[in-house]
Amino acid sequence: MTATLTPAPEKAPRRARASSGASRRRDSGPLERQQSRLFWPFVAPALLVYGLLFLAPIAYAAWTSLYRWDGMGEMEWQGLKNYWILWNDPNFASSIVNTLKILVIGGVITFLCSFLLTLVLREMRAKLFARSVLFFPNLVNAMVFGAVAGFLFSPDGPVNAVLGWVGVETPPKWLGTDNVFTLIMATLIWTATGYYTTIIMAAVDQIPPYLYEAAELEGASAWQRLRHVTIPLAWDVITVCAVLWTVSSVKVFELILLFGGSNAAEPPMQTWTTAVYVYASVFPTGSVPKLGLASAAALVSLVMVGLFTVLLRRLMRRDPIRY
Amino acid sequence: MRGPKIVAAGVMAALALAACGGSPSENGSAEGGGKGEFTYWSMWRADEPQAKVIKAAIDRFQAETGTKVKVEWQGRDIKVKIGPAIAAGKAPDLWDNAADVVSTTVVTGQAADLSSVFDSQVPGEGKKVSELIDTKLVDTLPKDPSGSTKWLVPYELISTGWFYNAADKDLAEQPKTWDELIKLCDALKAKDKPCLASDGELMWENFLTLDLLLVRDNGAGTLAKIFEDKSGAGWDAPGVLESAKRMEQLVKGGYLIKGYDASKYPAQQTNWAQGKAAFLSNGSWVAAEVSTLVGPDWKMGALQIPPTKGGNTEVNVSLIGFSVPKKAENPEPAKRFISYFIKKDNLEKIATEAKNITPRADIPAPAELADVQKQLSSNPVRPVLDNLPREYNQKVLFPAFLEMWHGKISAQEFVAKAKEAHVQYWKTAG
Structure with a gap:
């Protein structure tokens, strides 16, 4: 849908914008002159803070990533060796795969659930209450789920007890090392669905009801109303949500630490994401910290997510619909 | 994007500021x-x-x-x-x-x-x-x-050991050899009592048994020798497979508490403290950890993995x-x-x-x-x-070991997998 709509209308407004920008510079009025005078005084402080707190550390990390450094002694020049190590480390590869799993599989399921809920929520009674209930998991600290899961899903825990009543004799090994990551994803999806549903619903509330009425009169089913009214008109918000999800899914960290790691130990390697990989390289237990490697890993995931976000924005870009 | 960036940025910023702090001897x-x-x-x-x-x-x-x-x-x-x-x-x-x-x-x-x-x-x-x-x-x-x-x-x-309730009559006699220990486990199995409790996700605690078996079968310092040989040839020593097979024997013999491979610490430790299994492999801190859980007649005892072929009675510290x-x-x-x-x-x-x-x-x-x-x-x-860096344990020993401990691979496969990860480790170490 987007692919066919996007290219043609895109070019025209762009050209128009470019030419109007050029003409503005030529015959700028007093208001424009005022605006351009105020540009730097207003932007400079923000830019400075941004540069100091974000760009400079990133540059510093990039520089550190070329060294071998334990954080205490001398830095030792490595060139691109840290990146070579990452390339050859199967654990980093599996961390990236896990991050992408959360990003893509988790994302698709979260948004499918959100759309389905939107479909129901728009038309149900007591929808405000239902929304609060849906949002609730998001308020609870992810740590709680990590701690509670150990109890809920233990072999003789409540979940298996309930399954036993309905006749499931050999329940899955919920907390087995192979299933922990799936459980982490499920928790993430569960908490995130309410969050994104709430945001998308806020956009859906702005859609004039007469559009739905008209669609209904023309015989559109609930699914068709979602497909042809809700999604196109809430598209901008959905795009923003997709970017938010991309950014937040790569931050996933404490949940994994809590689900997998017990005592003082790091979680099992099968559950590592790039964020955990970076953490474990900076703060290893009983090993020498590898700050250069950690910086390299952080940069690689930064670039990866940057690319992903740009790609996502391009894929989802289309003309805003005014109503 | 933010996660790793912020962790890294935070650390880097802290260190960058710190680096400006001057040397300690100056402002000492x-x-x-x-x-x-x-x-x-x-x-x-x-x-x-x-x-x-x-x-x-x-x-x-x-x-x-x-x-x-x-x-x-x-x-x-x-x-x-x-x-x-x-x-x-x-x-x-x-x-x-x-x-x-x-x-x-x-x-x-x-x-x-x-x-x-x-x-x-x-x-x-x-x-x-x-x-x-x-x-x-x-x-x-x-x-x-x-x-x-x-x-x-x-x-x-x-220290470490297999901890147990010394007041338990079934455990009155201490096995002197590995074979006697297995016999004891068999006897317990006949009474429907698991020999060993384990929270299957715990890597260090569960690996302790293999750690000591490697010593019993091959002498002290075996793990260190395996670690230092970058080619991975250390894994090919027949005694290493022998120790791994003893672990496999524990897993396959049905001596482990039910559900050990699907629980989260401390679920099975608690079961053990309540008398639902005979032994628990752990560090000596477990005595304090379960002190409020065990019954009034519990008497904490510790068993060291018994020798397999004489000698090599080293105790972990x-x-x-x-x-x-x-x-x-x-x-x-x-x-x-x-x-x-x-x-x-x-x-x-x-x-x-x-x-x-x-x-x-x-x-x-x-x-x-x-x-x-x-x-x-x-x-x-x-x-x-053997004081191995934890990173090595994390990346080489534990992943393969847990698969064997959960009964998914055999002792031979464990050795092969560990060797493969070992070679990979040394390729990227340094």
Whole structure:
């Protein structure tokens, strides 16, 4: 849908914008002159803070990533060796795969659930209450789920007890090392669905009801109303949500630490994401910290997510619909 | 995107700022550090029993010597704070931790040599520290760049074992060999009682058995030898497979508690403490951990993995002790405090109040750890997992081991997988 709509209308407004920008510079009025005078005084402080707190550390990390450094002694020049190590480390590869799993599989399921809920929520009674209930998991600290899961899903825990009543004799090994990551994803999806549903619903509330009425009169089913009214008109918000999800899914960290790691130990390697990989390289237990490697890993995931976000924005870009 | 970026950025920014802080020797004693003052960062939180014992000793030390001690009860977070603090030249004069945590500052040349403390007199006892603390303990530590192991003065010992209820009549007789242990497990199985409880996700605790079997079958230092041979040839030794097969025997024999491979710590440990399994493989701290869970008639006993073919009776030990950073501003008063703390009436409270084993043989361990203390003193000792870097354990030993422990792969496959990961490890290490 987007692919066919996007290219043609895109070019025209762009050209128009470019030419109007050029003409503005030529015959700028007093208001424009005022605006351009105020540009730097207003932007400079923000830019400075941004540069100091974000760009400079990133540059510093990039520089550190070329060294071998334990954080205490001398830095030792490595060139691109840290990146070579990452390339050859199967654990980093599996961390990236896990991050992408959360990003893509988790994302698709979260948004499918959100759309389905939107479909129901728009038309149900007591929808405000239902929304609060849906949002609730998001308020609870992810740590709680990590701690509670150990109890809920233990072999003789409540979940298996309930399954036993309905006749499931050999329940899955919920907390087995192979299933922990799936459980982490499920928790993430569960908490995130309410969050994104709430945001998308806020956009859906702005859609004039007469559009739905008209669609209904023309015989559109609930699914068709979602497909042809809700999604196109809430598209901008959905795009923003997709970017938010991309950014937040790569931050996933404490949940994994809590689900997998017990005592003082790091979680099992099968559950590592790039964020955990970076953490474990900076703060290893009983090993020498590898700050250069950690910086390299952080940069690689930064670039990866940057690319992903740009790609996502391009894929989802289309003309805003005014109503 | 933000996660790793912020972690990295935060650390980098902290270190960048720290690097501007100037070297410690410049702003050292001039700042009023003086002779009679030092800072101490503790691995204990103020409400823990060890903290109370150390606090009481510090109070007495201050009163008796007039030295001022600035204490920060950091808790376990200290392990992530100490490196940046050393880098920033803001290291404390004294800190404590488990040897494997301290060793990260040792291999990087940031820990002071404490030979002078070992040679110093313990106040009021007429003996040197080295005469009161068995040297075989400190000999288990990895060497610092100068080849010395005297960079930690231990005040608490941790060991490992198969812990059990010595009041349980089924366990009255201690197996003397591995075969007898398996026989005992068979007998328990016949009575429908699992031999061994295990939270299957725990890597270190479960690996302990294989760690000791490798010693029993192949002699002490086998893991270290395997680790050092970068080609991975160490894994091909027939004795290694033999030990792995014994582990497989435990798994396949049906001796493990049901659901061990699908539980989260401490579910199965709790089951064990409630008598639902005979043994639990763990560190000696488990005695304190389950003290409120076990019944009134429980008597904590500890079994060491019995010999498989005679000899090789090494017992695991790991040390918790004091360390002085090389960049400390006031190392001397800190060192004086260490010798002061080794004094019997200070150190014995680690046993009586904090319920742990001390490195002094003349201080009896608390009753629940009496077995362990006896085993430590009557056998040669070895470091747990031969002091291998944890990164190696994480990446090479544990993933393959857990698959075998969960019954997914055979002993042969375990050895092959571990060898493969070993080669990969050395390819990217360095």
